[in-house]
Amino acid sequence: MPELPEVEVVRTGLNRLLPGRVVKSVLSDNPKSFPNSKNQIDAYLIGASVVSVERRAKVLMIHLSTKYSLVVHLKMTGQLVFRGEQEFGAGHPTDSLVKVLPDASTRVQLQFEDDSMLFFNDQRKFGWMRLLVTQEIQELPFFQKVGPEPLGPEFTFEIFNTRLSKRSNTTIKAALLDQSVLAGVGNIYADESLWAAKVHPATRVREVSLAERQALHKEIIAVLKLSIEKGGSTDRNYVNAEGKKGSYIAFAKVFRREGEACYRCGQEIVKIRVASRGTHVCNRCQKIVS
């Protein structure tokens, strides 16, 4: 569920909250969530200060004053929540509506010198964080194959079209979910941009016309930008660096709207299965033309 907009909203928050803070202690109960050895953590994380927080695709990189970075993938249910020293005595916010941390989903806790905390929560344990040499991050297999950032200057129509063409025999939805075609689109924004471009998710890529590809290119950018503006999508789990939910779902045109009327034509939105994913579609304005 955290896709590009959600991860970007978390990045913005962390980049405002973390730089300059010095790590004092680390608590981790699940080796899968944070596989580095105690030796590595003691040597390269404890005592390090945060320099900046970057994002590439759905991956966060918390750069440290050592040669290392804390690299984080939230996968489906991961959260990175910061609690400042002024709001709590170790995880007890004054606002009673705010969840007390740590909770049952907390996998890793970082404590800073000023006693502020960063919690890595992850109900389903698919996510991970790990210490990596900053210079070696780009050598990860994922970074080697991942496609262009859709909100960056490198995401031209020509590049998009070229990469799409390598997946011409699969469905357009599977192609949009393929991180080597473009970075950061997941289930929510695939459905949303396909509706906006009036392309049926099950259409084979080779059947998607040039005009439709151009519409898709434009709508992917628009949908991602709108979602970042709205603080991302909170379907069930997602919260930003301050533990707050996003509001994009209220603006969604098809996602989670099965049984409701299409905003464009009034037809009932249906939920089907495409690319092994729950897929929301208006069968009247998103026709398969073949």
Added chain:
DNA sequence: CACTTGACCTGTCCGC
């Protein structure tokens, strides 16, 4: 190589 499916997990929801 292109493409699809299953595995990784746990909480929630639905039907009986």
Added chain:
DNA sequence: TGCGGACAGGTCAAGT
């Protein structure tokens, strides 16, 4: 009420 099973979906490994 309790319980089993389906479902949620990002990425990688293994399959066709």
